[in-house]
Amino acid sequence: xASSFRMIIDDFAKENLHGxxxxxxxxxxxxxxxxxxxxxxxxxTATGTNLLGLVKHVATVEARYFGEVFDRPxxxxxxxxxxxxxxxxxxxxxxxxxxxxxxxxxxxxHSDATINELPLDAPGHVPWWPQPSPNANLFAILVHVLGExxxxxxxxxxxxxGLDGRTGxxxxxxxxxxxxxxxxYCAKIEQAARAASPLRA
Numbered sequence: 001x002a003s004s005f006r007m008i009i010d011d012f013a014k015e016n017l018h019g020x021x022x023x024x025x026x027x028x029x030x031x032x033x034x035x036x037x038x039x040x041x042x043x044x045t046a047t048g049t050n051l052l053g054l055v056k057h058v059a060t061v062e063a064r065y066f067g068e069v070f071d072r073p074x075x076x077x078x079x080x081x082x083x084x085x086x087x088x089x090x091x092x093x094x095x096x097x098x099x100x101x102x103x104x105x106x107x108x109x110h111s112d113a114t115i116n117e118l119p120l121d122a123p124g125h126v127p128w129w130p131q132p133s134p135n136a137n138l139f140a141i142l143v144h145v146l147g148e149x150x151x152x153x154x155x156x157x158x159x160x161x162g163l164d165g166r167t168g169x170x171x172x173x174x175x176x177x178x179x180x181x182x183x184x185y186c187a188k189i190e191q192a193a194r195a196a197s198p199l200r201a
Contacts, residue, residue, distance in 0.1 A: 010120045017142045018115050027169050030048045041091050044159045048171040051159055053090040054152045059104035061090040065145050066111035069124040074110055076103055081128045
């Protein structure tokens with residue numbers, strides 16, 4: 001009885017975590033929709049963060065965690081984790097948007113197979129995690145990769161808003177931009193910030 005109940009709970013947890021991961025993958029990709037090649041690639045922060053680079057990075061992270069961690073290497077060529085040099089954070093002029101998006105989508109297929117075929121307590125080994133505990137299981141990896149995806153999708157939200165003002169999780173939730181309402185809202189926040197900072201001129 002306890003074993004059956006545990007299986008029900010595990011199935012529920014896996015289905016919900018996996019469903020959220022699938023949703024946020026699509027949300028991240030949508031942030032590239034309608035952008036020029038330049039805007040998709042150009043650095044938008046002081047540290048060089050860019051939208052296409054975020055997609056490339058998350059794809060590489062997912063490929064590693066649902067691949068080699070469970071001895072199911074990604075069919076895509078990946079640099080060794082020991083050789084990480086930041087090249088997964090931006091797109092070179094020779095890499096097309098279609099190649100990077102295609103890599104991400106193919107990674108989904110490989111990751112989904114790992115998630116679907118293994119139980120939540122399936123053991124994995126993460127050699128790049130701090131010692132002395134590089135061991136994990138599928139549940140821990142699902143939570144970790146979901147966290148990474150959500151974090152970077154949030155970065156993409158802000159970057160895209162800064163480029164052209166577009167916001168939203170998915171196309172069906174996007175609202176028409178009301179410039180006057182946005183300006184009034186920002187003015188209210190600015191006024192509150194100034195009022196809370198009496199030393200500001």
